[in-house]
Amino acid sequence: DTGVSQDPRHKITKRGQNVTFRCDPISEHNRLYWYRQTLGQGPEFLTYFQNEAQLEKSRLLSDRFSAERPKGSFSTLEIQRTEQGDSAMYLCASSPNPRWGPKKAQETQYFGPGTRLLVL
Amino acid sequence: GQQVMQIPQYQHVQEGEDFTTYCNSSTTLSNIQWYKQRPGGHPVFLIQLVKSGEVKKQKRLTFQFGEAKKNSSLHITATQTTDVGTYFCAGARSSNYQLIWGAGTKLIIKP
Numbered sequence: 001d002t003g004v005s006q007d008p009r010h011k012i013t014k015r016g017q018n019v020t021f022r023c024d025p026i027s028e029h030n031r032l033y034w035y036r037q038t039l040g041q042g043p044e045f046l047t048y049f050q051n052e053a054q055l056e057k058s059r060l061l062s063d064r065f066s067a068e069r070p071k072g073s074f075s076t077l078e079i080q081r082t083e084q085g086d087s088a089m090y091l092c093a094s095s096p097n098p099r100w101g102p103k104k105a106q107e108t109q110y111f112g113p114g115t116r117l118l119v120l
Numbered sequence: 121g122q123q124v125m126q127i128p129q130y131q132h133v134q135e136g137e138d139f140t141t142y143c144n145s146s147t148t149l150s151n152i153q154w155y156k157q158r159p160g161g162h163p164v165f166l167i168q169l170v171k172s173g174e175v176k177k178q179k180r181l182t183f184q185f186g187e188a189k190k191n192s193s194l195h196i197t198a199t200q201t202t203d204v205g206t207y208f209c210a211g212a213r214s215s216n217y218q219l220i221w222g223a224g225t226k227l228i229i230k231p
Contacts, residue, residue, distance in 0.1 A: 040129075042208050042221035043163065056218065091162060108153070109219070111162040 004112035006092050012118045013082055020078045021115045025094030032075050033109060034067055035091040043091055049075060082119045089114045124211045126222030134230050139196040141225035143209035150212040152192045153219065154183060158205040166194075166207075201229055 005024045013019050025032045030051055035043035046065065047057045051072040064082075069075040079086055091114045095107040126143045133139050143152065151170040155163035167176055169185035169192060176183045180203075182195045192209055206226045210219040 040223070040226075042126075042210075042223050044221070045218065048218075093163075108165045108168070109163075111164070114162055 004092055004094050004110050006090075006112040006115050008115055009113060010116050010118075012120065014120050015082060015084060017082055018078065018080045019082060019117065020076055021090055021092075021117075022074060022076050023092030023094075023112060024074045025092070026110055028096070029094035029110070030072075030097045031095045031107065032069055033093040033095075034075070034077050035093065037089045037091055037114070038087075046077075079117075082117075084119045087117055087119045089116050124209060124220045124222045126209055126225055128225055129223065130226045130228060132228045132230050133199050135201060136198050139199050139203070139227050140193060141207050141209075141227075142191065142193045143211070143222050144191045145211050145220075146190075147213075148189050150189075152185060152189075152209055152211045154192075154194055155208045155210060156205050157208065157224070161205075163208060196227070199227065199229060203227055204229055 004026055007022045011019055031048060033048040034046040036046055037043045045058050046061055047067050048055060049069040052069050064080045067075060067077045077090060092112045093109040095109045124143055124145050126141060131139055151168055153168045154166040156166055157163045167178060167183050169176060169183055172189050173187045174185040180197045184193045186192060194207055196203055204227055206224040208224045209222045212219055
């Protein structure tokens with residue numbers, strides 16, 4: 001399978017615990033994105049990486065959230081001191097470098113299956 | 121901040137009827153993408169529109185990008201059960217190409 005993979009697929013934790021999710025993007029995709037999605041809503045941008053560099057982080061992201069992509073391949077998303085409001089689907093997506101030029105085409109984002117987090 | 125509004129939130133149709141979802145941005149978009157998410161699944165890319173006034177077709181699906189590049193629509197002709205899911209538009213900001221997602225329109229086929 002050469003698609004984006006995420007682990008675990010499901011996580012149940014107690015409030016106050018730390019959790020860590022992993023994302024393995026499509027090989028050679030430079031960009032990696034983390035989104036959060038709650039029921040009935042579209043994906044909400046959290047952060048993205050260009051290779052190992054974290055280029056943008058949503059202002060909505062609290063200090064309890066941290067993401068890394070140390071070698072420019074897989075990425076981890078950690079949530080510290082989880083709260084019930086953190087319950088959501090956490091989606092990872094990857095894409096190749098955008099094509100620049102007059103057409104200003106956007107790269108396609110390929111999503112993983114997501115990690116569903118439930119905080120009790 | 122920039123927002124992409126998508127309506128309706130839900131649309132119930134009889135199989136064979138048409139379906140349309142609309143997206144409207146508060147600012148001009150560089151381009152817009154459409155994704156489909158099946159129940160329990162993840163978003164899957166359908167198409168990208170870049171040019172002002174662009175129209176693209178994929179079988180029974182017709183995608184349009186407005187002349188001002190602020191709005192877009194997806195129209196499905198003669199819906200089938202395989203069309204069930206939530207359709208999202210996602211617009212790219214002109215400045216840095218980050219996608220701003222609509223809330224999605226859920227297509228429900230009446231039994």
